Amino acid sequence: MKTYSSLKVERTIVGGFLSLIVVGTFLIWSFNFAAGQPLSWVDSFFTATSALCVTGLSVVDTGKDLCLMSQGVVLALIQLGGLGVMTATTTLLLLLRQKIGIRQRLLFAGGLGLDTPAGAVRLLMRILKMTVIIEGIGMVPLFIAFVRDFPPLKALYLALFHSISAFCNAGFSPFSTSLEGYASTFWVPATIMALIVSGGAGFLVLSGIGRYVLRRDTLSPHCKLVIKVTASLIGGGLLLFLISDWNGAFKDLPPVLKVWNALFQSVTPRTAGFDTIQTSRFSALGIFITCLLMIIGASPGSTGGGIKTTTFALLILSTFSEMKGRGRIVFANRNIPFDNVRRALSMTLLYVSTVLFCIVLLSFTEELPFRALIFEAFSAMGTVGLSLGITSSLSSAGKIIMILLMFWGRVGILTFMYGMISRETRDNVNYATTNIPVG
Numbered sequence: 001m002k003t004y005s006s007l008k009v010e011r012t013i014v015g016g017f018l019s020l021i022v023v024g025t026f027l028i029w030s031f032n033f034a035a036g037q038p039l040s041w042v043d044s045f046f047t048a049t050s051a052l053c054v055t056g057l058s059v060v061d062t063g064k065d066l067c068l069m070s071q072g073v074v075l076a077l078i079q080l081g082g083l084g085v086m087t088a089t090t091t092l093l094l095l096l097r098q099k100i101g102i103r104q105r106l107l108f109a110g111g112l113g114l115d116t117p118a119g120a121v122r123l124l125m126r127i128l129k130m131t132v133i134i135e136g137i138g139m140v141p142l143f144i145a146f147v148r149d150f151p152p153l154k155a156l157y158l159a160l161f162h163s164i165s166a167f168c169n170a171g172f173s174p175f176s177t178s179l180e181g182y183a184s185t186f187w188v189p190a191t192i193m194a195l196i197v198s199g200g201a202g203f204l205v206l207s208g209i210g211r212y213v214l215r216r217d218t219l220s221p222h223c224k225l226v227i228k229v230t231a232s233l234i235g236g237g238l239l240l241f242l243i244s245d246w247n248g249a250f251k252d253l254p255p256v257l258k259v260w261n262a263l264f265q266s267v268t269p270r271t272a273g274f275d276t277i278q279t280s281r282f283s284a285l286g287i288f289i290t291c292l293l294m295i296i297g298a299s300p301g302s303t304g305g306g307i308k309t310t311t312f313a314l315l316i317l318s319t320f321s322e323m324k325g326r327g328r329i330v331f332a333n334r335n336i337p338f339d340n341v342r343r344a345l346s347m348t349l350l351y352v353s354t355v356l357f358c359i360v361l362l363s364f365t366e367e368l369p370f371r372a373l374i375f376e377a378f379s380a381m382g383t384v385g386l387s388l389g390i391t392s393s394l395s396s397a398g399k400i401i402m403i404l405l406m407f408w409g410r411v412g413i414l415t416f417m418y419g420m421i422s423r424e425t426r427d428n429v430n431y432a433t434t435n436i437p438v439g
Contacts, residue, residue, distance in 0.1 A: 014411055017052060017053075018407075020052050020080060021045070021407075024048030024051065025041070025049075027048075028066070028070045028074070031067055032070050035069070035070075042396050042400070043059050043399075046403055047059070047074065051073075051074040051078050052080060053305075054170040054383055054410065055170065055305075055379075055380060056165075056172050056385020056386075057376075057380060057385050058385075058391060059391055059394065060392070062172055062173065063175060064176065075172075078172060081410065082167065082169070082170065082303035083131065126203075134198050134206075138162075138167060139159040139163045141187045142159035142187075143156055144187065145185065146158045163195060166195035167195040168199055168303040169199045169272045169303045171268075171386070178276075179276050180275065180278060183257070183276040192272075193264060196272040199298075200271065200272075201230060202226065202299040202302035203302070208223040221334050222310070225309075225310055229299075233296065237266025238263050238266045240266075241265050241286060241289060244285035248281070249278075249286060261277055265290070269290045269293035269384055270293050270294070270297050270384075271297045271298050271305045273386050275386060279375075280388045287388075291378050295351075295378060296308075305409045306382045306409075307344075307351050310344075311347055314329070314340060318344075347412075359373060359377045362398055365401065366395060366398045376394075377405060381405045383406060383410050
């Protein structure tokens, strides 16, 4: 039977994303040119990459500078990027009534990080059903909220756009100021938060929760870990933002709305990019907290980016295990293989190193505040979309650097490296052991 490596799953994922970005760039440029609102190729390229990589950073105003057809392309790219290239490709084959062979099953399973292709088609159908149901449910309260301010057809379009964008953790909005106009309301922020958390949890976790609720199946250790980490990050973020900006970004709001908007701010950096309070209004501590949440990001197999919640959890568990002198790492009465921890360490090191290197490059190409460049780089790599307001001021070179960060952040830096670098065959030579002093 063929293995994942022989089928070059990573190379297929990288190639699939690149192909869709090229197509999206051409369509956005063409539609806007035909509508008399020409964009440069770089801006079209940036917009297509940001949409497919579900980031939300934008060098143009989505609602004003993009024609309706280009907005449709952006929305389609967001949905494709949220589902993933392998999921979208396999879905297309099913729609065309093509047989899903072992190669496609392996690619689909590999794209979700599964160990086996068994039940791949059933899982795909569950993913599609969940996506349609969750986005459809999300549209209802959004439509009710928007129809008060817009004609019914426009309200329906805005509800569809925001529901897809939120569930896919994209952060794109036709509104020039994102959701800042709804900071004092309930339904819009509540619905957006629910969609962000659902999309960021990952399809495997949503499927596991569904089986637990409907059939009382036991939650897997992966589901338990994601739920615990997600709840901890949201709760911890809420408290930290209240501490950092009670008299800062939230100073003009009544106490209840301070808590409400702090909750929204603790959800959106992982990794959606919507905002109800302008990001530049936050204190230095608030910006730092946002950066930490952007780095951690969403969960594996989800629509979001970052190093992932499970990676963060493994690093924490490994650290506590070392502090306690344990020879193994345990969670939910299960031993966690050291290979998982090694991969988590490698990915975190590559992730942070890549961002730092690009920050250095941006400092050479841009004459903008260094703090803003740091924030922008972490936002791009985390596929978040929050900004301190400098995105449209970037030079062409700076935009290309950001495009690379968004791409690496979505496909995964390890996936990209695996796709570009030939993997060595297993070394069967045993070497003598030596100890290297640490710390």
